[in-house]
Each structure stands twice: as C-alpha cells, then as structure tokens.
Amino acid sequence: MDDVDLRKLRYFVAVAEQLHFGRAAQKLHIAQPVLSRQIRALEDELKVTLFDRDRRSTSLTPAGRQLLADAPALLSNAEALRRRVRRAARGPRTFTIGFMPGLIVTAAVRALTARHPELTVELVRTSWDDQADVVRDGRVDVSYIRPPVDQTGLTIRPLFAEPxxxxxxxxxxxxxxxxxxxxxxxxxxxxxxxxxxxxxxxxxxxxxxxxxxxxxxxxxxxxxxxxxxxxxxxxxxxxxxxxxxxxxxxxxxxxxxxxPSPVQLAWDSARRNPLLAEFAEIALSASSG
The missing domain is CATH 3.40.190.10 (Periplasmic binding protein-like II)
Known part of the structure; x- marks a missing residue:
C-alpha cells in the first residue's frame, strides 16, 4: 500500500460509500469521467477489480470490500500525520485540550498558562463518539475522557471519579x-x-x-x-x-x-512533548484540589 495515492483512496471510499459514480463525483466536486479514470488507475496499481459495474448498479467486489474496511484507518492516520507535522512546524506555542460535556477544565488551563505564558491554549469540546478519535487524529494534544474507550495507542492517566x-x-x-x-x-x-x-x-x-x-x-x-x-x-x-x-x-x-464514573486524561503514546506529562500532573492536582 506504500505506492497507493491517498487521493485515489479517498475517491475509492466516496464511490464505495455511494455505490454510484455520479453521486460520488458530485460529492467530490470532480467530473465523473475523471473519477472513473482515477478508480481504474487505482485498480491497475493494486492489480485487482474493486467494483462490479453494469448499466443498473455498482457493487463492491471482495477486494473492494476489503479495501473499504482498511482504507478509513489509513486515511485517518495520514491526516493525523499531517496535523502532527504542522504542529511540529509551528513549534510548542500551541497546546490543544479536549474535554467532555459537563467537565470544567478552567483551573488546569489557568495553571498551565501561568507556567507557560507564551503558550496559546486551545480547547475542543468532544463527545462520547469522538473523545478518543480527536487524540489519535491529532486534533488535540490531550483530552479528558470518560471510559469506556479503546485505549490502543493511548497513554491514560486516571484523574477522579464522580457519582x-x-x-x-x-x-x-x-x-x-x-x-x-x-x-x-x-x-x-x-x-x-x-x-x-x-x-x-x-x-x-x-x-x-x-x-x-x-x-x-x-x-x-x-x-x-x-x-x-x-x-x-x-x-x-x-x-x-x-x-x-x-x-x-x-x-x-x-x-x-x-x-461512579471515572474521568481520565489521554494522549497519544507516540508523542514526546514534555507538556503532556506536565499537564497531566497539573490536571491531577486541579481535580483533587
């Protein structure tokens, strides 16, 4: 898969979700012949047939179904990579914190900015559905989460539990x-x-x-x-x-x-930003204070 163009992969996912080249082209804002050529090029690269097409319908082949199962994770990882690279290029001047509804993180944010007045701290409200995804795809540096979540690839620090x-x-x-x-x-x-x-x-x-x-x-x-x-x-x-x-x-x-309902802090285990561990200590102190 290292030779596959991610743009073609996004085009494939659009067609696989719509099972209609015309609607997929409209969603992607490209001409249908261009989309058809890109899909054929992807099939040539992979040396498989991804779609069965006739005048009435479009359906996925077994190879297409497998690619559809694997493609979203690959595209998500690529987007996360872009975010991490852009964040690294900006330097350590921005730190983004995710938080679930009902949680008040003001004390921890103020403590962090008091220690690092040059730091711009941004906040992102999350939900049950995306509380771990925002960490994995790089939208936030660290996030307050409520279990259960898939902890794969995450570092988890317990903070407190509430009724x-x-x-x-x-x-x-x-x-x-x-x-x-x-x-x-x-x-x-x-x-x-x-x-x-x-x-x-x-x-x-x-x-x-x-x-x-x-x-x-x-x-x-x-x-x-x-x-x-x-x-x-x-x-x-x-x-x-x-x-x-x-x-x-x-x-x-x-x-x-x-x-009781536990509240935890999560961040990407692959990250090496020292602010992550520092903020975890600040968040723990703020939640127990």
Missing part, C-alpha cells in the same frame, strides 16, 4: 426523593444503550422480558434530555453533566448502588 445519577421527568413518581436504589428503577425504560449502564441491565424487567425496543441514535446530551422530558424513559449521566444541563422539566436522582 452517576438517574435523570427523570420532574413529575416522575420518584422525583423529590433524596436517593433511590437501582431496584427502584427495575421497571423503568432506559433510553440510552444498556451497555452504558450494566448495573441497570442486570435488574431491568424489560431486559429479562425481552420487551425492550431498539435504542435510538442520539447525537447529543440535549437530544437525550428532550426524550426524558417528554416521558419516554430515563437516562443515567455523570453528576457534572446532569447539573450542567439543569432544566425545570427534568430532575436527577442519586442512585445508592450505582458505580
């Missing part, structure tokens, strides 16, 4: 209670993925009865809270997230036997 709470509508039967046990929630519907709350999964009536509907796809905490407020079910969140998104039509319940 998790159940978020319910403000008119819920349990609203107003100081705390509840997991058993009190056994008959409730959990809106989010049950794998995110394995303790609830073990006692939930809808799991044992196999009556649970498919889990919707949520793109943000705000979407989850809208469903909670509408009475569709409950969610479990770290306490800092629940308090950050306070609104009058929902409330949160302390759950006595729910394990």
């Amino acid at each position: 998790r709470v159940a978020v319910v509508p403000s008119d819920h039967r349990l609203a107003g209670k100081g705390s509840v046990a997991l058993a009190d929630l056994a008959h409730e519907h959990l809106i989010q993925d049950p794998d995110a709350v394995p303790e609830w999964r073990d006692i939930a009536v809808e799991m044992r009865a196999r009556t649970r509907p498919p889990t919707p796809v949520f793109r943000s905490v705000e979407e989850k809270l809208e469903h909670v407020a509408a009475g569709h079910g409950l969610i479990v969140l770290p306490l800092s997230v629940a308090t950050f998104y306070t609104r009058p039509d929902i409330t949160y319940l302390a759950v006595e036997d729910l394990a």
Whole structure:
C-alpha cells in the first residue's frame, strides 16, 4: 500500500460509500469521467477489480470490500500525520485540550498558562463518539475522557471519579426523593444503550422480558434530555453533566448502588512533548484540589 495515492483512496471510499459514480463525483466536486479514470488507475496499481459495474448498479467486489474496511484507518492516520507535522512546524506555542460535556477544565488551563505564558491554549469540546478519535487524529494534544474507550495507542492517566445519577421527568413518581436504589428503577425504560449502564441491565424487567425496543441514535446530551422530558424513559449521566444541563422539566436522582464514573486524561503514546506529562500532573492536582 506504500505506492497507493491517498487521493485515489479517498475517491475509492466516496464511490464505495455511494455505490454510484455520479453521486460520488458530485460529492467530490470532480467530473465523473475523471473519477472513473482515477478508480481504474487505482485498480491497475493494486492489480485487482474493486467494483462490479453494469448499466443498473455498482457493487463492491471482495477486494473492494476489503479495501473499504482498511482504507478509513489509513486515511485517518495520514491526516493525523499531517496535523502532527504542522504542529511540529509551528513549534510548542500551541497546546490543544479536549474535554467532555459537563467537565470544567478552567483551573488546569489557568495553571498551565501561568507556567507557560507564551503558550496559546486551545480547547475542543468532544463527545462520547469522538473523545478518543480527536487524540489519535491529532486534533488535540490531550483530552479528558470518560471510559469506556479503546485505549490502543493511548497513554491514560486516571484523574477522579464522580457519582452517576438517574435523570427523570420532574413529575416522575420518584422525583423529590433524596436517593433511590437501582431496584427502584427495575421497571423503568432506559433510553440510552444498556451497555452504558450494566448495573441497570442486570435488574431491568424489560431486559429479562425481552420487551425492550431498539435504542435510538442520539447525537447529543440535549437530544437525550428532550426524550426524558417528554416521558419516554430515563437516562443515567455523570453528576457534572446532569447539573450542567439543569432544566425545570427534568430532575436527577442519586442512585445508592450505582458505580461512579471515572474521568481520565489521554494522549497519544507516540508523542514526546514534555507538556503532556506536565499537564497531566497539573490536571491531577486541579481535580483533587
């Protein structure tokens, strides 16, 4: 694969995702004949056929399916390489920190800038879906993460753990209670993925009865809270997230036997920037102070 043009690889992925040369060309903002020539050139380089085409349809061959499985990681690594090289060219004047919703990193950022007043510190808000990706692809130098994440290639430093709470509508039967046990929630519907709350999964009536509907796809905490407020079910969140998104039509319940949510710091294990370890110590001190 060292002789494969990454541009051709990006063109291939576009066609493989669309399974239509015209739509892929439109997405790439190039002419369809140009795209077809680039794909043929890629097939010649690899000495394989990537697509089966006729007048009605385009489909992937076995070789095409394999390339589609491998190509995104290769393209992501190439983009990460570009970011790291550009960052190295700029020198150590910029340091970018990722953080999950609900986390306040101001104290650590101020401590870092006090030590290095020449440093420009930038902040990137992340999500459950990309919290580790932003480290691997070079968008951030270091990121506050909430497990579980794939730790491959990452250095992880534990910072602290915080309680998790159940978020319910403000008119819920349990609203107003100081705390509840997991058993009190056994008959409730959990809106989010049950794998995110394995303790609830073990006692939930809808799991044992196999009556649970498919889990919707949520793109943000705000979407989850809208469903909670509408009475569709409950969610479990770290306490800092629940308090950050306070609104009058929902409330949160302390759950006595729910394990706390760890918060960790992650960075690329291949990086040698001394600021990474230094910031880890600052973040640990700020979180325990």
